[in-house]
Amino acid sequence: DIQVTQSPSSLSASVGDRVTITCRASQDIRNDLGWFQQKPGKAPKRLIHSTSILQSGVPSRFSGSGSGTEFTLTISSLQPEDFATYYCLQHRTFPYTFGQGTKLEIK
Amino acid sequence: QVQLQESGPGLVKPSETLSLTCTVSGDSISAYYWNWIRQPPGKGLEWLGYIYSTGRTNYNPSLQSRVTFSVDTSKNQVSLKLTSVTAADTAVYYCTRELQYWGQGTLVTVSS
Numbered sequence: 001d002i003q004v005t006q007s008p009s010s011l012s013a014s015v016g017d018r019v020t021i022t023c024r025a026s027q028d029i030r031n032d033l034g035w036f037q038q039k040p041g042k043a044p045k046r047l048i049h050s051t052s053i054l055q056s057g058v059p060s061r062f063s064g065s066g067s068g069t070e071f072t073l074t075i076s077s078l079q080p081e082d083f084a085t086y087y088c089l090q091h092r093t094f095p096y097t098f099g100q101g102t103k104l105e106i107k
Numbered sequence: 108q109v110q111l112q113e114s115g116p117g118l119v120k121p122s123e124t125l126s127l128t129c130t131v132s133g134d135s136i137s138a139y140y141w142n143w144i145r146q147p148p149g150k151g152l153e154w155l156g157y158i159y160s161t162g163r164t165n166y167n168p169s170l171q172s173r174v175t176f177s178v179d180t181s182k183n184q185v186s187l188k189l190t191s192v193t194a195a196d197t198a199v200y201y202c203t204r205e206l207q208y209w210g211q212g213t214l215v216t217v218s219s
Contacts, residue, residue: 001168034206036152043201043209044144044152055207087152089206095167096142096154 006099012107021073021102028068029092035073036087109133111210125189129202140205141185145198192217
């Protein structure tokens with residue numbers, strides 16, 4: 001299985017901050033990586049697919065980049081509604097595998 | 108707008124079979140991949156596998172052949188069966204259309 005290591009596991013930040021979350025895959029997954037946001041008690045919501053393609057309706061402050069084995073999710077200016085847990089998912093090889101998650105908290 | 112709704116027993120006894128249904132409204136289930144994801148309480152997400160609308164499947168080997176997915180196009184439903192459950196199978200189970208549209212999830216607790 002491809003291991004996906006996500007960092008940091010938690011992050012404290014303030015409204016207006018720029019934050020970056022990283023996922024590293026144990027093998028080359030080309031650009032087959034997505035990012036999901038999950039709020040407590042809710043289903044995950046896909047923000048980005050194929051590394052950098054923003055899902056319709058997702059604010060442009062979210063962006064994704066990377067290729068191969070290293071990927072980043074950047075939130076350019078944190079808004080109050082962005083405090084949540086974020087997961088990456090590789091869908092290059094079966095079984096698909098998620099990162100461990102990053103809990104983004106208000107400082 | 109496509110909507111997904113998981114349903115099934117909230118409590119299953121150890122060694123028994125967990126059965127869930129995902130009812131899809133707002134669009135046909137045809138020509139899509141339907142994934143199942145689960146999340147143990149307080150933990151991360153696990154991909155269980157997918158079924159295509161024709162019935163083609165791909166399962167996570169971690170489930171060791173305990174899992175079966177099916178589709179019923181006449182009812183616009185996809186289903187999951189997981190046999191020989193243990194406490195480790197306690198989780199919120201989600202169905203999702205191609206990881207874009209998600210159900211709200213249903214909590215299944217395995218306990219005697």
